[in-house]
Amino acid sequence: MNLxxxxxxxxxxxxxxxxxxxxxxNISTHASFLEMLDVVNEDLISKGIEPIHFESDCREGIxxxxxxxxxxxxxxxxxxxxxxxxxxxxxxxxxxxxxxPWRAKPFPVVRDLIVDRSSFDRIIQxxxxxxxxxxxxxxxxxxxxxxxxxxLAMDAAQCIGCGACVAACRNASGMLFMSAxxxxxxxxxxxxxxxxxxxxxxxxQHDSEGFGNCTNQYECEAACPKEISVAYIARMNRxxxxxxxxxxxxxx
Amino acid sequence: MSTAAAAAPSRPNPLxxxxxxxxxxxxxxxxxxxxxxxxxxxxxxxxxxxxxPPDYINTYAKKLKDLGPLLWIIRFGLLxxxxxxxxxxxxxxxxxxxARPEAYAVERKKAASKASLTMIISGLxxxxxxxxxxxxxxxxxxxxxxxxxxxxxxxxxxxxxVVGGFQNPLVSIFYLISMGLLCMHISHGFQSVFQTIGxxxxxxxxxxxxLSNGLGWFLFLGNAAIVLAILFxxxx
Numbered sequence: 001m002n003l004x005x006x007x008x009x010x011x012x013x014x015x016x017x018x019x020x021x022x023x024x025x026n027i028s029t030h031a032s033f034l035e036m037l038d039v040v041n042e043d044l045i046s047k048g049i050e051p052i053h054f055e056s057d058c059r060e061g062i063x064x065x066x067x068x069x070x071x072x073x074x075x076x077x078x079x080x081x082x083x084x085x086x087x088x089x090x091x092x093x094x095x096x097x098x099x100x101p102w103r104a105k106p107f108p109v110v111r112d113l114i115v116d117r118s119s120f121d122r123i124i125q126x127x128x129x130x131x132x133x134x135x136x137x138x139x140x141x142x143x144x145x146x147x148x149x150x151x152l153a154m155d156a157a158q159c160i161g162c163g164a165c166v167a168a169c170r171n172a173s174g175m176l177f178m179s180a181x182x183x184x185x186x187x188x189x190x191x192x193x194x195x196x197x198x199x200x201x202x203x204x205q206h207d208s209e210g211f212g213n214c215t216n217q218y219e220c221e222a223a224c225p226k227e228i229s230v231a232y233i234a235r236m237n238r239x240x241x242x243x244x245x246x247x248x249x250x251x252x
Numbered sequence: 253m254s255t256a257a258a259a260a261p262s263r264p265n266p267l268x269x270x271x272x273x274x275x276x277x278x279x280x281x282x283x284x285x286x287x288x289x290x291x292x293x294x295x296x297x298x299x300x301x302x303x304x305p306p307d308y309i310n311t312y313a314k315k316l317k318d319l320g321p322l323l324w325i326i327r328f329g330l331l332x333x334x335x336x337x338x339x340x341x342x343x344x345x346x347x348x349x350x351a352r353p354e355a356y357a358v359e360r361k362k363a364a365s366k367a368s369l370t371m372i373i374s375g376l377x378x379x380x381x382x383x384x385x386x387x388x389x390x391x392x393x394x395x396x397x398x399x400x401x402x403x404x405x406x407x408x409x410x411x412x413x414v415v416g417g418f419q420n421p422l423v424s425i426f427y428l429i430s431m432g433l434l435c436m437h438i439s440h441g442f443q444s445v446f447q448t449i450g451x452x453x454x455x456x457x458x459x460x461x462x463l464s465n466g467l468g469w470f471l472f473l474g475n476a477a478i479v480l481a482i483l484f485x486x487x488x
Binding site for chain 2: 171
């Protein structure tokens with residue numbers, strides 16, 4: 001199949017970017033979107049044009065590096081997939097496809113379609129951890145965890161930190177990411193000791209990174225390649241308010 | 253484990269930190285919104301007395317006026333709630349606008365409702381409407397038919413004031429449009445409150461959406477019924 005690509009080209013965070021148009025010729029419908037870009041880049045290199053810079057690592061939907069908004073939807077908008085899992089059969093012959101990087105102040109563009117997501121790392125550094133040594137794998141019955149809690153913690157832990165939630169959000173809010181990271185710890189016994197401190201520290205870091213606020217439109221949930229529920233955001237809102245109240249009252 | 257204690261002294265005032273945070277502001281917008289929804293429901297229920305003989309709504313209006321200082325406490329309370337709702341929303345919108353300095357060339361939505369995407373616009377038009385509404389029926393400075401008449405018992409004839417007000421088609425149309433926007437604003441706002449204060453679970457999301465849309469429609473139809481009944485001469 002043949003496609004026309006309108007791709008965002010930007011030299012670095014400081015330079016202004018613009019769209020360039022490229023032709024994608026003889027693409028297999030079995031190819032993934034990233035493989036299609038590889039083919040286009042081969043062609044660009046042979047013509048002496050700087051290839052399109054994009055990030056990819058695992059190509060199996062778990063690294064979360066492919067920060068592309070394709071025709072207005074992060075990762076192309078197929079439910080529960082990243083760009084490497086997006087296949088060309090979803091596109092039509094001759095279609096014009098617009099490819100842009102995540103657009104958010106806390107995710108500055110490194111080059112073309114690559115963004116710097118270290119603001120997410122700093123949110124984790126602020127409180128997305130537990131401060132005890134967990135040691136080796138414990139016996140399964142040593143620390144009882146109800147099945148439902150284990151499932152909810154694991155659902156949240158599926159977050160790959162790709163930033164699609166921020167990209168899809170009208171407010172560039174990082175709350176689905178942050179709430180998933182809080183949720184995966186707060187459903188487990190090991191996460192309880194620092195639960196309040198974690199909620200306060202992570203929300204404050206999120207705000208100081210310049211992410212927007214949540215307006216409950218649930219675009220993040222629809223865009224999440226791991227289909228993480230906005231129910232974690234509701235839980236985080238509750239945790240944060242409770243932690244703030246405890247802090248105000250000086251509860252030890 | 254000593255890191256928590258070490259970090260404590262550098263923390264800002266907890267109340268100020270909560271008020272300054274995105275989630276803190278969301279909580280304030282949600283709770284004040286819930287208060288305003290309560291007021292709007294009470295306001296409609298009181299005004300539906302227009303469908304009863306004039307004595308009912310005039311007695312009701314007199315009772316409210318006779319609350320004296322309590323009425324002023326309620327008025328200032330409402331004003332405070334309203335200001336908090338508007339100011340915090342605008343501050344949050346500014347933060348969100350700053351969080352996306354460069355817009356997408358192509359934008360598509362998968363989940364967001366029309367009502368949710370127009371909250372700021374519907375809210376600002378409602379703000380203008382509320383100012384007009386207060387000038388119209390509370391401060392009575394907008395020239396309106398029968399605005400200062402007394403009823404046979406010597407009370408302010410609110411019944412005739414309302415009927416006189418909505419006999420003007422231009423005014424009625426503005427009210428109807430505003431009530432449509434109120435319906436949209438609340439259909440997103442009501443269920444949104446529960447998400448923000450952490451009570452919207454996966455199981456409750458469906459029922460809450462239904463309830464939220466139902467409440468929006470109830471407020472629209474109830475208020476529109478008053479305006480339309482007068483405009484078409486069913487209530488006179």
